[in-house]
Amino acid sequence: MLFGTNLDRAQRFNRRVVLETIRVNGPLSRADVARLTGLSAQTVTNIIDQFKPAGLLIEKPRRTGGRGQPPIDLVINPSAAFSVGISFDHQRLVVVLLDLGGEIRAEVQLPVSQATPGVILPLVEAAVNELTGRTQVSRDLIWGAGIVMPVLVSQGHPTALGPSSVPDWKDYPVEEKLRERLNLPVFLDNDATAAAIGELLFGAGRQYSDFIYIYLGVGVGGGIIISGRPYRGAFGMSGEIGHMISVPGGRPCPCGNHGCLERYVSLSAADAAFRAVPESFGAIDLDQLFKGFENNDPHLLQWLDDAAEHLRNAIVSVENLFDPQAVILGGPVPETVLDALIERIEPSLISVSHRHDGASSRLLKAESGLDSRVLGAASLAIFDSMTPDFSVLRKEAVEVG
Amino acid sequence: MLFGTNLDRAQRFNRRVVLETIRVNGPLSRADVARLTGLSAQTVTNIIDQFKPAGLLIEKPRRTGGRGQPPIDLVINPSAAFSVGISFDHQRLVVVLLDLGGEIRAEVQLPVSQATPGVILPLVEAAVNELTGRTQVSRDLIWGAGIVMPVLVSQGHPTALGPSSVPDWKDYPVEEKLRERLNLPVFLDNDATAAAIGELLFGAGRQYSDFIYIYLGVGVGGGIIISGRPYRGAFGMSGEIGHMISVPGGRPCPCGNHGCLERYVSLSAADAAFRAVPESFGAIDLDQLFKGFENNDPHLLQWLDDAAEHLRNAIVSVENLFDPQAVILGGPVPETVLDALIERIEPSLISVSHRHDGASSRLLKAESGLDSRVLGAASLAIFDSMTPDFSVLRKEAVEVG
DNA sequence: GATTTTAATCCATCAATTGGATTTAATCAG
DNA sequence: CTGATTAAATCCAATTGATGGATTAAAATC
Numbered sequence: 001m002l003f004g005t006n007l008d009r010a011q012r013f014n015r016r017v018v019l020e021t022i023r024v025n026g027p028l029s030r031a032d033v034a035r036l037t038g039l040s041a042q043t044v045t046n047i048i049d050q051f052k053p054a055g056l057l058i059e060k061p062r063r064t065g066g067r068g069q070p071p072i073d074l075v076i077n078p079s080a081a082f083s084v085g086i087s088f089d090h091q092r093l094v095v096v097l098l099d100l101g102g103e104i105r106a107e108v109q110l111p112v113s114q115a116t117p118g119v120i121l122p123l124v125e126a127a128v129n130e131l132t133g134r135t136q137v138s139r140d141l142i143w144g145a146g147i148v149m150p151v152l153v154s155q156g157h158p159t160a161l162g163p164s165s166v167p168d169w170k171d172y173p174v175e176e177k178l179r180e181r182l183n184l185p186v187f188l189d190n191d192a193t194a195a196a197i198g199e200l201l202f203g204a205g206r207q208y209s210d211f212i213y214i215y216l217g218v219g220v221g222g223g224i225i226i227s228g229r230p231y232r233g234a235f236g237m238s239g240e241i242g243h244m245i246s247v248p249g250g251r252p253c254p255c256g257n258h259g260c261l262e263r264y265v266s267l268s269a270a271d272a273a274f275r276a277v278p279e280s281f282g283a284i285d286l287d288q289l290f291k292g293f294e295n296n297d298p299h300l301l302q303w304l305d306d307a308a309e310h311l312r313n314a315i316v317s318v319e320n321l322f323d324p325q326a327v328i329l330g331g332p333v334p335e336t337v338l339d340a341l342i343e344r345i346e347p348s349l350i351s352v353s354h355r356h357d358g359a360s361s362r363l364l365k366a367e368s369g370l371d372s373r374v375l376g377a378a379s380l381a382i383f384d385s386m387t388p389d390f391s392v393l394r395k396e397a398v399e400v401g
Numbered sequence: 402m403l404f405g406t407n408l409d410r411a412q413r414f415n416r417r418v419v420l421e422t423i424r425v426n427g428p429l430s431r432a433d434v435a436r437l438t439g440l441s442a443q444t445v446t447n448i449i450d451q452f453k454p455a456g457l458l459i460e461k462p463r464r465t466g467g468r469g470q471p472p473i474d475l476v477i478n479p480s481a482a483f484s485v486g487i488s489f490d491h492q493r494l495v496v497v498l499l500d501l502g503g504e505i506r507a508e509v510q511l512p513v514s515q516a517t518p519g520v521i522l523p524l525v526e527a528a529v530n531e532l533t534g535r536t537q538v539s540r541d542l543i544w545g546a547g548i549v550m551p552v553l554v555s556q557g558h559p560t561a562l563g564p565s566s567v568p569d570w571k572d573y574p575v576e577e578k579l580r581e582r583l584n585l586p587v588f589l590d591n592d593a594t595a596a597a598i599g600e601l602l603f604g605a606g607r608q609y610s611d612f613i614y615i616y617l618g619v620g621v622g623g624g625i626i627i628s629g630r631p632y633r634g635a636f637g638m639s640g641e642i643g644h645m646i647s648v649p650g651g652r653p654c655p656c657g658n659h660g661c662l663e664r665y666v667s668l669s670a671a672d673a674a675f676r677a678v679p680e681s682f683g684a685i686d687l688d689q690l691f692k693g694f695e696n697n698d699p700h701l702l703q704w705l706d707d708a709a710e711h712l713r714n715a716i717v718s719v720e721n722l723f724d725p726q727a728v729i730l731g732g733p734v735p736e737t738v739l740d741a742l743i744e745r746i747e748p749s750l751i752s753v754s755h756r757h758d759g760a761s762s763r764l765l766k767a768e769s770g771l772d773s774r775v776l777g778a779a780s781l782a783i784f785d786s787m788t789p790d791f792s793v794l795r796k797e798a799v800e801v802g
Numbered sequence: 803g804a805t806t807t808t809a810a811t812c813c814a815t816c817a818a819t820t821g822g823a824t825t826t827a828a829t830c831a832g
Numbered sequence: 833c834t835g836a837t838t839a840a841a842t843c844c845a846a847t848t849g850a851t852g853g854a855t856t857a858a859a860a861t862c
Contacts, residue, residue: 007818008848408819432839
């Protein structure tokens, strides 16, 4: 539905524009910011004055060299705000404290026996207390907490397309329950979208506004970044790259179709190849599998060639649909696997994106590595507070009929 | 790049919000508009007063029935503005005059011998003069002219992925040349995106903000509508659904890949099947082909089954990527063909979109029929003037370095 | 040492939204 | 039939954030 805006909203928006411009392009003088954003120098000065009390910006010594009065460069103060990232699966819980600069300040890792809400949530609460205590970070500098899990998320609730590794969370009101415990704004997202946002803020996507993040995990997820914002689809379930049809009439998938990409390209597909079984749906022994990759297991090498072929086709399709600036490959898999895939795929990528810029590569490896999940989770709160999103301008409309 | 906004821009935005809200949901009273948009009643009154001189809105007689002062309903005046739509291929030029209500007020159709700029542009100029003369529509009520052609469009210039049916237009500065002749704002787009915009404004997409328009023509194009706006990709070449890979290692495609969707689903694929030849790249005898469909040619029936299968897989992939509200199938093909495809595809569509709303169908037929191209072209100017787009808020930033 | 250039800020102005009060025109209750 | 109630639309003064022009500051250039 459409919505109007007003002066108040416009300023909130401009504040974010100024902050984000400095975060991404800094160090920048007030005059630089005015030039980049189109705002008047006076307005930029006004807005920057507003950030002073919170200490969000740091003034560097005057730049020298050019003519005229030397500008005062500004950068984001990484210690001015923090956020919590939470990620878990059936084996492990990870909670981190991230600063505004994208650095993980502290981390707690715990093995879990059962990944149920009753077990996880108290552990999270304790972990957050430990992190703030250990780092002496004041609670009111924490902008929020993000939690991700390997399921789809729709309207703030986990949902599932097939069998899930964390079935107890289905339709559980995670955001609400966690907010009560932590007394912080809470953001829930699926791992792929969160990882994409993390990459957008702090990683390979920093210089891009339009890219597709392919998240290689037990399945294959996707985070779609359009105009610098995640696109979640009309119902919050976009980006299911793993369920694109790769082979007509191919291997059956729990989603109900045949030949889905993640039956060929994913850790579970790799596991099946590794153990020479037709399919792998249960819990995967990741340590064994990663060791197999290290040892150049012939089954896995064969799988790599096959998977690269399927992934290439999917990327071609995705590029032809989105015409993005880049496709970023990441997820909780060894970097060598990502490298091997990219090496096999890149030379034969032909799509509408082909001709834009023959020089620079369009298929990139994510920068966040194995931490992508939890880093993405922590990015959610920062993204929510900082992004000059369209929605910042929204005046709430009264619900009618 | 980020940009700031100001009071002036905010009002332009609000003006569009008010107008578009009335256009889509009208008749609406001022109070209704205030409720829907979140703007105050006073602001709505102010803005509506601004539209009065241009006659953009019509006040209907006071509504009766409820308590309180009866509201004055407002609707868009369809005769307050017009736009020109231009479409051509190697055989025919069509120019229409569309009103704000989406009605085609007048139309000129001309056979063309050669579809070169030198031939087409003078014909267009004459046609526009004839249309305005015939309808007595004042030139300054025409908001602009939209032109579409069956090629990709990037940065205002036609480009091509493979061989084109209108090769002379490659890299020709269409917008500029046409603007000089018509003395109107000119918008160039590819046929699929334009058709999607037409459908968004006046057709099946009117009630949706997020949908994918699949444009079945000589090839297969796509128009992606996200949050009520076309998504053109980072370089303006998104939506090439026809070059999604449908069959790994399948039929060779001029784009350089194998197994592209449009080698199986498109009029040229149908033509190949109809004439029992392996491929059809040249000019197609559409009359013959359409007659074949009418006569239930067995080759074409066979093709329909096969094409439906491929198109189904593509739609599954598209839905899993975008999670849209709907997928709309249209293009310059007989309605019976669209019906036949939908009938074959719909029962077996399984994707993330599957569960949202089991009742209503997600695969729809476009409303604009054979005119979709030129109607889409004409919609471009209206869309540009009316949509409360993010970009309305943009203050132009000075280009730096 | 005067001039030029650029950055940053001060100050008065401008313009769109807003909240509160007022007017208008209908229905409802007795 | 009359007064009370309800809701729409408008009037008016206040608010607020951006803006343009003038001013000050600090460097390089001539």
